[in-house]
Amino acid sequence: MSKKINLVMFSGDYDKAMAALIIANAAREMDIEVSMFFAFWGLFLVRDPEKMTLEDKTNYEKMFCMMTPKGAEDLPLSKMNFAGFGKEMLLEMIEDNKAPRLIDFLNGARKKGVKFSCCKLSLEIMGLKESELIPEMEVSDAKHYINDAIESNMQLFI
Amino acid sequence: MSKKINLVMFSGDYDKAMAALIIANAAREMDIEVSMFFAFWGLFLVRDPEKMTLEDKTNYEKMFCMMTPKGAEDLPLSKMNFAGFGKEMLLEMIEDNKAPRLIDFLNGARKKGVKFSCCKLSLEIMGLKESELIPEMEVSDAKHYINDAIESNMQLFI
Amino acid sequence: MSKKINLVMFSGDYDKAMAALIIANAAREMDIEVSMFFAFWGLFLVRDPEKMTLEDKTNYEKMFCMMTPKGAEDLPLSKMNFAGFGKEMLLEMIEDNKAPRLIDFLNGARKKGVKFSCCKLSLEIMGLKESELIPEMEVSDAKHYINDAIESNMQLFI
Numbered sequence: 001m002s003k004k005i006n007l008v009m010f011s012g013d014y015d016k017a018m019a020a021l022i023i024a025n026a027a028r029e030m031d032i033e034v035s036m037f038f039a040f041w042g043l044f045l046v047r048d049p050e051k052m053t054l055e056d057k058t059n060y061e062k063m064f065c066m067m068t069p070k071g072a073e074d075l076p077l078s079k080m081n082f083a084g085f086g087k088e089m090l091l092e093m094i095e096d097n098k099a100p101r102l103i104d105f106l107n108g109a110r111k112k113g114v115k116f117s118c119c120k121l122s123l124e125i126m127g128l129k130e131s132e133l134i135p136e137m138e139v140s141d142a143k144h145y146i147n148d149a150i151e152s153n154m155q156l157f158i
Numbered sequence: 159m160s161k162k163i164n165l166v167m168f169s170g171d172y173d174k175a176m177a178a179l180i181i182a183n184a185a186r187e188m189d190i191e192v193s194m195f196f197a198f199w200g201l202f203l204v205r206d207p208e209k210m211t212l213e214d215k216t217n218y219e220k221m222f223c224m225m226t227p228k229g230a231e232d233l234p235l236s237k238m239n240f241a242g243f244g245k246e247m248l249l250e251m252i253e254d255n256k257a258p259r260l261i262d263f264l265n266g267a268r269k270k271g272v273k274f275s276c277c278k279l280s281l282e283i284m285g286l287k288e289s290e291l292i293p294e295m296e297v298s299d300a301k302h303y304i305n306d307a308i309e310s311n312m313q314l315f316i
Numbered sequence: 317m318s319k320k321i322n323l324v325m326f327s328g329d330y331d332k333a334m335a336a337l338i339i340a341n342a343a344r345e346m347d348i349e350v351s352m353f354f355a356f357w358g359l360f361l362v363r364d365p366e367k368m369t370l371e372d373k374t375n376y377e378k379m380f381c382m383m384t385p386k387g388a389e390d391l392p393l394s395k396m397n398f399a400g401f402g403k404e405m406l407l408e409m410i411e412d413n414k415a416p417r418l419i420d421f422l423n424g425a426r427k428k429g430v431k432f433s434c435c436k437l438s439l440e441i442m443g444l445k446e447s448e449l450i451p452e453m454e455v456s457d458a459k460h461y462i463n464d465a466i467e468s469n470m471q472l473f474i
Contacts, residue, residue: 003466008314010177012237015356019326019473022437026458032466040173041237060250067238079328079357080383090441092376097440121180124255125248142184150161150190150311153466156324156473157177157314166472168335170395198331199395218408225396279338282413283406300342308319308348308469315335315472 004033004152008145011158012041012069013078014087014102020158021105028112035152036109037145038118038137042158043126044069045106046116046134053132061127068126072103110136117144162191164310166303170199170227171236172245172260178316179263186270193310194267195303196276196295200316201284202227203264204274204292211290219285226284230261268294275302320349320468324461327474328357328385329394330403330418336474337421344428351468352425353461354434354453358474359442360385361422362432362450369448377443384442388419426452433460 005027007020024034038046049071054062069075080086094101100108110116117140123130130139149155163185165178182192196204207229212220227233238244252259258266268274275298281288288297307313321343323336340350354362365387370378385391396402410417416424426432433456439446446455465471 005462005466006312008177010174010316016326019324019355022435022458023462027462030459030462032462039177058251058254060247060254064247064251089376089380093374093380093441093443096374096376097437099437099441119180121255121257125251125257127251142180143188146163146181146185146188146190150163152312154322154468154471155312155314156471157316158473166335168332168474197335216409216412218405218412222405222409277338279413279415283409283415285409300338301346304321304339304343304346304348308321310470313470313472315474 006035006149006152006155008157009038009042012044014075015077016158017045018102024109024114035115035148039122045072047071051132064127072106162310164193164307164313166315167196167200170202172233173236175203176260182267182272193273193306197280205229209290222285230264322351322465322468322471324473325354325358328360330391331394332474333361334418340425340430351431351464355438361388363387367448380443388422
């Protein structure tokens with residue numbers, strides 16, 4: 001029976017998302033099943049910048065939508081972001097090392113069959129719609145997450 | 159034999175505490191045992207705002223007590239707190255969705271039999287006393303935590 | 317067969333590193349195997365302040381090297397750092413309680429046989445060299461990490 005890894009993507013940080021997606025991609029190459037469960041700020045990683053909408057949103061939801069990151073490449077660093085300067089510096093250093101960007105790791109995970117699901121309650125609180133996320137996303141809840149995570153061989157909260 | 163989940167509550171963020179307590183409540187409804195181990199900033203989540211005391215504290219401990227959050231509802235957001243404005247906005251969005259507040263999830267976890275324990279060393283360093291925390295709290299240490307966590311089916315550091 | 321704990325050290329925060337190293341030291345005293353895998357900001361915890369070099373580094377790497385923490389005791393707090401004031405306060409409170417400092421926990425972990433490995437890609441992106449880290453460090457990658465973590469009895473992302 002194949003092994004399983006379950007990752008909660010809570011933080012919406014560029015660097016933490018990169019760590020998670022490097023693990024997810026590497027695990028899939030090792031034929032390990034990977035589930036990523038997105039909650040709160042983690043949802044911004046899987047937001048499709050092309051599909052943003054303000055329809056049927058309250059004023060707070062509209063404001064929140066405008067103020068928050070528009071997808072993977074728009075996420076800030078967890079540290080030393082310095083209003084984007086620190087992130088630019090890190091991106092240069094990634095490029096100098098010919099390492100892929102976050103969006104490449106996200107697309108890799110989508111192609112390699114990582115399972116994406118998200119927390120319905122988080123989606124509602126953050127004022128996002130399912131249609132604004134990547135198409136692989138399945139809307140789920142805490143109990144489905146627990147069922148999946150507890151049967152996995154390792155679980156991380158990122 | 160029933161399954162077990164172990165959560166380390168390290169961060170004292172409103173949103174991370176909410177994620178943890180949503181998992182804890184859902185797991186208890188699924189008859190899964192849940193242990194939450196509080197350390198460092200996580201202790202402020204289980205501080206009872208009515209039981210604050212400055213007695214027998216050093217000057218640093220008194221100052222720290224005054225500067226730090228007074229219980230669950232007083233915790234800041236991990237991101238976009240904006241001196242409380244971001245948090246107010248998120249609380250409005252929670253209310254608009256008729257979702258419970260953090261304190262409701264905490265009280266739910268207490269009623270549903272989640273086991274609460276905390277790190278003695280953290281308590282001492284943070285200058286808090288056992289009597290300032292919720293009554294369900296048991297003072298413990300790293301070895302007890304490890305024994306409990308390693309026998310659990312999943313462990314998260316939040 | 318002895319039990320195993322695997323910790324990812326992602327964050328470069330003084331307080332989170334302390335939590336991780338308290339767990340690592342306690343686990344070793346209980347004869348549990350401990351692996352710590354360092355990535356991104358976590359690398360600064362295991363940087364040797366005596367071995368810093370600017371040789372063979374790009375301008376960005378040099379700048380990054382100068383701006384980032386020079387080893388364990390130089391790490392900031394994850395919260396309330398207040399440009400170092402909050403950290404000083406916490407250090408005083410640690411001393412008042414006769415608790416060890418972070419560097420003592422790190423040296424304890426080294427003596428007790430905790431296994432240290434780090435992410436090659438992170439090392440390259442952050443512009444650090446193996447020779448700048450503690451001598452116990454083994455340079456590794458995501459697949460080695462996954463192999464080790466998935467065979468462990470518990471895994472945390474810190």
